Amino acid sequence: MxxxxxxxxxxxxxxxxxxxxxxxxxxxxxxxxxxxxxxxxxxxxxxxxxxxxxxxxxxxxxxMPARLHGRRASGAAIEVLLTEPADDTGTWRCLARRAGRMHDGERLRFAPDLEGVWYGSAEEGPLRTIRLEADGDLDAVLRRRGELPLPPYIRRDAGPSVEDxxxxxxxxxxxxxxxxxxxxxxxxxxxxxxxxxxxxxxxxxxxxxxxxxxxxxxxxxxxxxxxxxxxxxxxxxxxxxxxxxxxxxxxxxxxxxxxxxxxxxxxxxxxxxxxxxxxxxxxxxxxxxxxxxxxxxxxxxxxxxxxxxxxxxxxxxxxxxxxxxxxxxxxxxxxxxxxxxxxx
Missing domain, CATH: 3.40.1780.10 (QueA-like)
Structure with a gap:
């Protein structure tokens, strides 16, 4: 239909x-x-x-706190939504906003203790692949640095609240x-x-x-x-x-x-x-x-x-x-x- x-x-x-x-x-x-x-x-x-x-x-x-806000090497902002781990070494499938023309191997910085390496297209449709590198336990760093991924129709200029x-x-x-x-x-x-x-x-x-x-x-x-x-x-x-x-x-x-x-x-x-x-x-x-x-x-x-x-x-x-x-x-x-x- x-x-x-x-x-x-x-x-x-x-x-x-x-x-x-x-x-x-x-x-x-x-x-x-x-x-x-x-x-x-x-x-x-x-x-x-x-x-x-x-x-x-x-x-x-x-x-999970799946949304990451970061910067490309050029200083341009990027937003990544992690969707699921691709393996147990820190590689994730993801969606990205403001990615533009990114190249395989390009580094992204999300926080002093969290960076990523871009690997382009994944196997399924719009998904992309990123390998995350953390200073310490990756799961713990993601819980600390990641953002609760509220849907776009819930407006939060300052990000998710304690209530959310x-x-x-x-x-x-x-x-x-x-x-x-x-x-x-x-x-x-x-x-x-x-x-x-x-x-x-x-x-x-x-x-x-x-x-x-x-x-x-x-x-x-x-x-x-x-x-x-x-x-x-x-x-x-x-x-x-x-x-x-x-x-x-x-x-x-x-x-x-x-x-x-x-x-x-x-x-x-x-x-x-x-x-x-x-x-x-x-x-x-x-x-x-x-x-x-x-x-x-x-x-x-x-x-x-x-x-x-x-x-x-x-x-x-x-x-x-x-x-x-x-x-x-x-x-x-x-x-x-x-x-x-x-x-x-």
């Missing part, structure tokens, strides 16, 4: 610039697949819309390596998790390390959207919990598009989930047949994006666009720090 079919108009004032005072204080729109908006409630009341025996699957990826460092991570983040937060999970609190457990809803985790694919727009002509592969891991315990939910008639509720992509990538022909680490470049668009997921909790996404295409594939294009129009009219807060939608 052409990307124009996934367009909508949004008042920029509705793009959430800061998190709410409480993680679970956001609004929740409940949408019935293929039909449209069913209710308006709050994220805190999510358990009321789930059933005993359901299993909720979250993404436990932790956002706390709130642009989920409460279950434990596996570092993502370059963006799995934002549907930002709403969860220990109180919500306890409520779900008390209602007979199990919560389990997988990992999908969000990569640059989340930033890449769909092609305007509707042609195949190719994205760099992302790393994911479905633990055996998570697969067992999902199989148990299926056996007792429960539903699989995916928290965020990253969980949807991981589960839909991992499901085998016989319906079982393949466990362990893997990579996926799956792009889900209208026409996809969902086999692993029964309901989705997700934030409100950018127009013409692969994330919105996934939502439209699950809920139906017309139902999705109607829901987004209702959210816009109703003053919902959009994008990473915004409100949420439960599609079931």
């Amino acid at each position: 052409e990307t124009a079919a996934l367009d909508y108009t949004l008042d920029p004032a509705q793009i959430a610039q800061h998190p709410l005072a409480e993680r679970d204080g956001g609004r929740l729109m409940v949408v019935e697949r293929g039909r449209g908006v069913a209710a308006h409630t709050t994220v805190r009341d999510l358990a009321q819309w789930l059933r005993a025996g359901d299993v909720v699957v979250v993404n436990d990826a932790e956002v 460092h706390a709130r642009y991570q989920t409460v279950f983040a434990r596996v570092p390596g993502a370059v963006a937060a799995p934002t549907a999970g930002l709403h969860f609190t220990p109180r919500m998790l306890a409520t779900l457990a008390a209602c007979g809803v199990e919560v389990v985790a997988l990992t999908l390390l969000v990569g640059p694919a989340t930033f890449l727009p769909l092609r305007e002509d509707g042609a195949q959207h190719d994205v760099p592969a992302e790393r994911y891991d479905v633990p055996a315990a998570t697969a067992t919990a999902i199989a148990g939910a299926r056996a007792r008639g429960g539903r699989v509720v995916a928290v965020g598009t990253t969980v949807v992509r991981a589960l839909e990538s991992a499901i085998a022909r016989d319906g079982a989930l393949r466990t362990g680490p893997a990579r996926t470049s799956l792009v889900i668009a209208p026409g996809h047949r969902f086999r692993a997921v029964d309901a989705v909790l997700t934030n409100l996404h950018l127009p013409r994006s692969s994330l919105l295409a996934l939502v439209a594939a699950f809920a139906g294009v017309e139902a999705t666009l109607a829901a987004y129009r209702a959210a816009s009219r109703g003053g919902y807060r959009f994008y990473s720090y915004g409100d949420a939608m439960l599609i079931q």
